[in-house]
Amino acid sequence: NxxxxxxxxxxxxxxxxxxxxxxxxxxxxxxxxxxxxxxxxxxxxxxxxxxxxxxxxxxxVKPLNAIKAEMESFHSAIINNAVPPVTINDGYSALEVAYQIIGKINQTAANL
Structure with a gap:
């Protein structure tokens, strides 16, 4: 695997x-x-x-349970009324980049 x-x-x-x-x-x-x-x-x-x-x-590479760390960070942001390490704007920006990549892949595939 x-x-x-x-x-x-x-x-x-x-x-x-x-x-x-x-x-x-x-x-x-x-x-x-x-x-x-x-x-x-x-x-x-x-x-x-x-x-x-x-x-x-x-x-x-330090061992880390990424999902657990993400949930703990989210919980801490809620309890402490703080900005999480990864904001909604960060997530939106990541999605924009992902959609640009998908667009380029589709454009390239159409030209083959």
Whole structure:
């Protein structure tokens, strides 16, 4: 049973394994004054572009019951008459982004 998501950015690759509760981050970056302690190796980019370093990081994932934490946060906001960490505006913004993504997917699929 595989529950993974992969995220690609310009200079970064992030793999999240939800089943094993692990995250791996691989980045490529310029070599500055000294090599990073997370650098696995360096790569010559060729054509007088210099070298870059490949960094690997496996951040700690703390155990958390996300649904329980969300409910506790919601309860606390009600009891203390406080603004929750994720507001209704945040939720609305997330939905707007989701609908934009769905629109782009549908537009691309229609052009195939």
């Amino acid at each position: 595989m529950r993974k998501s992969r995220f690609f950015q310009k200079d970064t690759y992030i793999a999240v394994d939800f089943l094993q509760k692990e995250v791996e981050v691989v980045r490529i970056q310029e070599i500055h004054a000294k090599k990073s302690p997370h650098a696995v190796f360096t790569v010559d980019m060729g054509a007088n572009k210099g070298s870059k370093q490949i960094l690997f990081n496996k951040p700690e």
